[in-house]
Amino acid sequence: MKSASQFQLKQSNSFNVASITPSLYQPASYADLDDLAEVLNQPFYILGEGSNTLFVEDETPVIIRPGFKGVDIEETCDGYRVRVGAAENWHQLVIRCVEQGIYGLENLALIPGSVGAAPVQNIGAYGVEFADYCQEVEWFEFSSKSVKTLSRQDCQFGYRDSVFKGALYNQGLIISVTLIFPKNWQAKLSYHGLDVLPEDVSALDVMKQVIAIRESKLPDPKVLPNAGSFFKNPVVSPEQHRLLAQEYHDMPSYPQADKSVKLAAGWLIEQAGLKGFMLNGAAVHDKQALVLVNKGCASGKGISSLAKHVQTCVLDKFGIKLQPEVRLIAARGEVELDEFEQ
Incomplete structure (x- = not known):
């Protein structure tokens, strides 16, 4: 090794x-x-x-750092079965699938990271989540030194969540994922920016639109270091949403199947007056407030201090405590944002 x-x-x-x-x-x-x-x-x-x-x-x-590579595609009567090594790049997988006529992941284009990280976070964008296409995850269990096959149900997917962040946290590592794509594909265009596309749009054009939107909103990490969306979009009760909507009439909101309501964390941060705010060499991005950026000299502690400041300001203004989507890693392992002072 x-x-x-x-x-x-x-x-x-x-x-x-x-x-x-x-x-x-x-x-x-x-x-x-x-x-x-x-x-x-x-x-x-x-x-x-x-x-x-x-x-x-x-x-x-x-x-x-797992190094398992490879993409194996099997065509069936009504779809495709795609097994992918954990070390493959997610965006390159999306491109490969679309180019080969395998549709479904186009809304998840340009999400950075490896394929093995996708189920951990249950990555999602523009109305699509990794869980929508996951059939199983191949996982190495440390305690038994054996390879397990976890079904979609076993993975306990939730909003930016999975069993790999819960009961199976640090109990093993992901080797590969297997995805299932039906041939009777239909574009998912409900989110703003995609709703301007025609209903008969191709998957390739959906992918191009998603890439264009993301590039217009999110800074390139190679130019301005960042980790994309730093915070999760908060989910609130119908009652809390109703009270907030009475005061903030233009607040974006997205009703969920369980009657809860998802809010836009970037909008909350911007309304708290933090767009472009700088601290310790880090900043809230001036075009997309959900993104924290390293202006060139920030330390990890400096960026976490900025994140804590953002969290406090939004809590004070809206009564909503934003939770990081980014994982914070200290010498002793993963830590919580609450462990840091402003």
């Missing part, structure tokens, strides 16, 4: 913050997985492409 000591992670996270791991392990075969036992008696973190991770200290735990 490939490994390295005192490995610098600045190029391995999209916030471009400097942090060093004492050991980096990169399992890429089933045999490599058996060798991980010696790693698991100390704090560790499973890292994909680092696009949803903020290292908040100068040192991280041991890093495990």
Whole structure:
């Protein structure tokens, strides 16, 4: 198994913050997985492409970066079955599927990160979630040193959530995912920006539109380091939504199947007067308030301090406590934003 000591992670996270791991392990075969036992008696973190991770200290735990690659496509009578290695790039998978006439993921184009991270976060955008197409996840269980196959139901998907962030947190790692796509595809165009497209639009044109929208709103991490949406869109009760809507008539809202209401975190942050706000070398992006950016010299602690300030301001104004979508990693492992002072 490939490994390295005192490995610098600045190029391995999209916030471009400097942090060093004492050991980096990169399992890429089933045999490599058996060798991980010696790693698991100390704090560790499973890292994909680092696009949803903020290292908040100068040192991280041991890093495990899965290296499983490969895309296998099987056509059936009514659809396609696609098995993808955890280390494959998500956006490249979307492009490949659309180009090969396999439709469904086009609304999830340009989401950064690896395929293995997609089920952990249950990534989603423009009315589509990873869970919509997941059939199963191949998962290596540390305790038994065995490979398990988890069904979609086993994964317990929720809004930006899964069993991998709950009961199975740090109990194993994802090797591959298997997705199912029906041939009777229909474009999902309900979200603003896609609703201008004709009903008979092609999946390729939907993907192009999604890419154009995301590029217009979100800064390129290679130019302005960031991790995309820093906070989750909050979900509130119908009663809380009704009270807020009475005061804020133009507040965007999205009713959910269980009668709760999802609000736009970016709108809340902007209304709190924080768009463009800078602190400790980090800033709320001046075009999309949901994105926090590293202006070039911010530390992980500095960015987390800005996030805490944003959280406090929104709570004071709206009575809503925003929760990070980005994972905060200290030397002892994953930590909560509440552990940081402004």
